[in-house]
Amino acid sequence: SQQxxxxxxxxxxxxxxxxxxxxxxxxxxxxxQWYRQNSGRGLVHLILIRSNEREKHSGRLRVTLDTSKKSxxxxxxxSRAADTASYFCATxxxxxxxxxxxxxxxxxxxx
Amino acid sequence: xxxxxxxxxxxVTEKGxxxxxxxxxxxxxxxxxxxxxxxxxxxxFLIYFQGTGAADDSGLPNDRFFAVRPEGSxxxxxxQRTERGDSAVYLCASSLQGGGMETQYFGPGTRLLxx
Numbered sequence: 001s002q003q004x005x006x007x008x009x010x011x012x013x014x015x016x017x018x019x020x021x022x023x024x025x026x027x028x029x030x031x032x033q034w035y036r037q038n039s040g041r042g043l044v045h046l047i048l049i050r051s052n053e054r055e056k057h058s059g060r061l062r063v064t065l066d067t068s069k070k071s072x073x074x075x076x077x078x079s080r081a082a083d084t085a086s087y088f089c090a091t092x093x094x095x096x097x098x099x100x101x102x103x104x105x106x107x108x109x110x111x
Numbered sequence: 112x113x114x115x116x117x118x119x120x121x122x123v124t125e126k127g128x129x130x131x132x133x134x135x136x137x138x139x140x141x142x143x144x145x146x147x148x149x150x151x152x153x154x155x156f157l158i159y160f161q162g163t164g165a166a167d168d169s170g171l172p173n174d175r176f177f178a179v180r181p182e183g184s185x186x187x188x189x190x191q192r193t194e195r196g197d198s199a200v201y202l203c204a205s206s207l208q209g210g211g212m213e214t215q216y217f218g219p220g221t222r223l224l225x226x
Contacts, residue, residue: 035217041200042220043154088154096167097144097166098156098170100156101154104152
């Protein structure tokens with residue numbers, strides 16, 4: 001079963017705009033990670049945020065985590081055509097090594 | 112350095128056949144994971160190796176699925192008596208030590224199609 005749910009399932013915006021994707025999860029977590037996937041193949045790790053962190057930045061990416069609401073958001077600023085991909089959040093929890101993924105958000109950046 | 116590699120990239124087989132999928136993790140990574148991803152879904156965990164041993168195989172769907180990692184490096188996922196429902200992309204990942212705070216690095220996947 002999948003723990004996380006991404007919202008929206010699909011998002012289409014113009015190049016240069018900001019894209020925001022949300023992830024909600026069900027149980028207490030240790031870390032939350034965001035991954036990108038192009039064309040249904042390998043996943044590329046974007047950013048990891050620990051349960052005691054509230055915000056993290058990496059280049060054009062900004063991730064927030066609200067453990068009280070069991071939710072996270074990924075913001076991509078100044079989007080580019082190359083950002084077109086599926087984005088997944090994944091969680092893990094104490095004592096478990098596996099990642100539990102959401103269903104993903106399909107992001108399309110229109111030139 | 113080299114990332115996680117998986118072979119074959121694509122595998123087409125007939126229902127009832129046996130298949131083996133191979134994963135070469137990043138050199139030095141002791142933890143290795145297998146996931147399965149169906150169309151339009153996120154990856155789902157199958158099994159986790161710490162060294163040579165399967166530390167968590169709770170995601171294997173049934174006893175037709177088996178995985179080994181005899182020397183603590185390369186791993187093989189084996190599927191017996193394949194069914195059409197086994198069609199999916201099988202993803203392998205590795206991490207340095209297997210601690211819960213580590214990034215898992217994914218390979219490109221093997222796309223399995225069972226006819």
